[in-house]
Structure formats: C-alpha cells, structure tokens
Amino acid sequence: MTETKRLQGTVCVVTGAARGIGWAIAERLGREGGRIAAWDVSERRLKPAVDELCGLGIDARAFVCDVRRRDAVAAAMAQVELAFGAPVGVLVNNAVWARFGPLADIDEEMVDRTLAVGLKALMWTLQAAVPQMRRRGGGSVINLSSTSALHPVSDAIAYAAMKGGVLGLTRAAAVELASDRIRVNSVIPGMVGTPASKAQFDAPTLAAREAAMPLGRFGRPEDIAAAVAYLASDDAAYVHGTELMVDGGWTVGIQ
C-alpha cells in the first residue's frame, strides 16, 4: 500500500476498469488520493469492481460506457464532471478488446472491433477530456500500449497494429496538446499475468515463457499501475510524449 497522495482530489478517468490492469490502475490512483471515474462496457463486472474500490476507502464511481461510441464517450465525460463537481485531470486509456489468431483467420469484424476499442476510442476520450483539462489548466493522459507493438509474437497482427497505432497517436497528441499543459505519454507493458493474457497459452508454454523472463516472473497489474501513477503525477511534470517500458527487461536483449 502506498503512503503518498500525489493525486489528492484529482478526477481520474480509467477506461476498462472493471478488471485486470485497469482495476489495478484505478486502485493505485485512488490510493494516491485520486477520485476515480471507473469506466467499462460491462455493467455486470463494473458494479462489484467499483464496490471493491469504495470498500478500500476510495472515492470511486461507475460509468458504464462503450468507448467505441463517440456520443457515449462525450456524454460519460460530461457526467464525470457533474458527478465529481470538478473537471477531469487524468485520463487513462486502458480498455481493450483483444483476439489473437493467424493471419488467415483475421476477418473484418475482428479488425474493426480491435481498432475501435483500442485505438479509435482514444480519439473520442481525448476529444471529450481535453476541454475539461484546459479549464483546469492542464492534465495528464496515459495510453496503454504493449511490447507487441515493437516486438510482436506470432498470431497478433491486429493487436500489434492497434498497439503500434497507440504509440503514434500518443506522440501526435503530445505535440498538439503541449501548449495546453496536457502531458501525453504511453506505458508499454510486457506480459502481465492476468487471467485474460494467460488464457492465450497452454500451461507448459506459459511456464516456459515465465521462466525465460529476465526478472524471473511475469508482470503484475500493480507493476503497470505504479508506472501509470508516476506519469499521472507531478513527479512526471517534465515527462511528455514518451513511452515507458514496463516489461521486466523482456525486450532489452532483443535486437
């Protein structure tokens, strides 16, 4: 448990917060004093997830929102400001819809949904959050990419394309929003041992991959949340337009 309160009173939107890394980010930002707007498309999963945050003493509220829909995103962002009585200061674009498979199995529906949730939606959340951030004199945006964008594994073409797009979008937004004092950065997690990511591999493959990690283990959601909290905070006041790799050293030896 962290003792610092680097985000005291700051309204933080976290997309895809019902489970996994998104929930861990919401928890960490909340422990740092952030007021958490937890977004997810799954109402069934979001309610207990937010109840758990509140049970930890975190000021968290649930916003059911499909980030693919520009109008729904605009409405939810406006509701966040109304609910907390203050504009959004931190936006974490974490939601993902990820499917893996060989090139031959890729179809239009799969590609469209992958890009809509993981890439296009970032434009809608940015469009909606930036006017609020401008009104408060600045903010911090953190976009979740993946080592798959830079060092892809097999059967991940759509996912890698989407996560590569996140890096380009982050840099472009950083250029455009610097004069508004809105910092934009991305975090690049390596393999994190969430149920969803583990489900991609059979048990022996998973064990072999974990044994091959330079630090001897997969990442934990808390590892990623700590990096996001740093970028969200004023400790990163001069960090802008960059990519923070959080992969336990997995990619450092890859040429």
Ligand SMILES: NC(=O)c1ccc[n+]([C@@H]2O[C@H](COP(=O)([O-])OP(=O)(O)OC[C@H]3O[C@@H](n4cnc5c(N)ncnc54)[C@H](O)[C@@H]3O)[C@@H](O)[C@H]2O)c1
């Ligand atoms: N788990 C890993 O190993 C790993 C590695 C690298 C990067 N990442 C990235 O970290 C982030 C979180 O990953 P995770 O493993 O926790 O994912 P996850 O699949 O466990 O959770 C994703 C969340 O996004 C929500 N979501 C899906 N579609 C949505 C929509 N249309 N609107 C709103 N919410 C929607 C889901 O309901 C879910 O709660 C993702 O961006 C992912 O690509 C994860």
